[in-house]
Amino acid sequence: MTTEHPPADGSSPPVARRRVPERLDVRPLDRFRSFKVKLGILVGAVVLVAALLTQVSIRAGIEPLLAIPLVVIAALVFTQLLARGMTSPLREITAAARAMARGDYTQRIRSSSRDEIGQLAEAFSTMASELEQTDRMRRDLVANVSHELRTPVAGLRAQLENLVDGVTEPDPAALEVALTETERLSLLVNHLLDLSRLDAGVVELDLEDIELTPFLHEVVDAATLASGGRDVRWIVDVEPADLMVTADAARIHQVIHNLLENAARHSPTGGRIHISAACLEDGDGVRIDVHDEGPGIALEDRSRVFERFQRGGYADSSGGTGLGLAIARWAVGLHGGTIEVLDDPRTEVDGDGRSSLIRVVLPQARPTT
Structure with missing residues (x-):
């Protein structure tokens, strides 16, 4: 059934993403998928290095009182070198979390590790990205609502000021303009109320x-x-x-x-x-x-x-x-x-x-x- 009605008369720019400054970290253990395995390898490697250095010092005829401190220092340096690469994502996460507390959601974590820390870094970057998007949507919503409210309010105020000052006579045409702006404002408010119900999920x-x-x-x-x-x-x-x-x-x-x-x-x-x-x-x-x-x-x-x-x-x-x-x-x-x-x-x-x-x-x- 066809019926024809007669005619009637009448973003905020994207935020550049920054990465935490890279450090010269040695990460030979990133290929392993378990942090416990990494710790085991680290302990074994340190023991092996200490044993080799002890053997070298004995063959070189170095006195034990001098050799033992040198072996300990060398083992600590080797441990620090590997441990720094293992914990580097944690330091980056800490720096990014502090930046997020200041309202900066643009930092991302550089991590090539496959273990639990690497998974944490990936989850943190995903969370930061979602928070950045949410914060941008919030700011855009406030800016857009402010802009949309300003237009009908300004028009209504100007019309009412003209009526009060006697510039415009309170005839039907002038009142219709005021009514149009009021209806436009009411429509926007109703839309915003609908969106609040949408977000709250309370509509039946x-x-x-x-x-x-x-x-x-x-x-x-x-x-x-x-x-x-x-x-x-x-x-x-x-x-x-x-x-x-x-x-x-x-x-x-x-x-x-x-x-x-x-x-x-x-x-x-x-x-x-x-x-x-x-x-x-x-x-x-x-x-x-x-x-x-x-x-x-x-x-x-x-x-x-x-x-x-x-x-x-x-x-x-x-x-x-x-x-x-x-x-x-x-x-x-x-x-x-x-x-x-x-x-x-x-x-x-x-x-x-x-x-x-x-x-x-x-x-x-x-x-x-």
């Missing part, structure tokens, strides 16, 4: 049987109001017309609304936005496609666009928060479904790898929550 699904034809028309009506009178046409196509899916209506409404809002923002004047739904060929789920006539998402950004504060790889002034697709992926994932960017059926766009076709797949089986 209220599953019900949804008839997709009236449901998608309802979402389109809401998206039409939220589009601010953009001149676009909405086309809804559901096959069969009585197609149903078991899902959380509020969450799926949020998913489709975010996709439609994103599509309307990037559609040209008079563009068409297609929303289609049908059963999968294997009958194990339902697909919902949203396709607009905008510039599309670049091939290299198809996965990254579902991350937080990403906007398809290019800057724009459309007012998006960069959170809608991230929240959509989260909500679809709660249902055990998938969301992805597919190849665009328009040959003139697909030639350079860009696509405006996003597909949501929901399983027919009820997911466990």
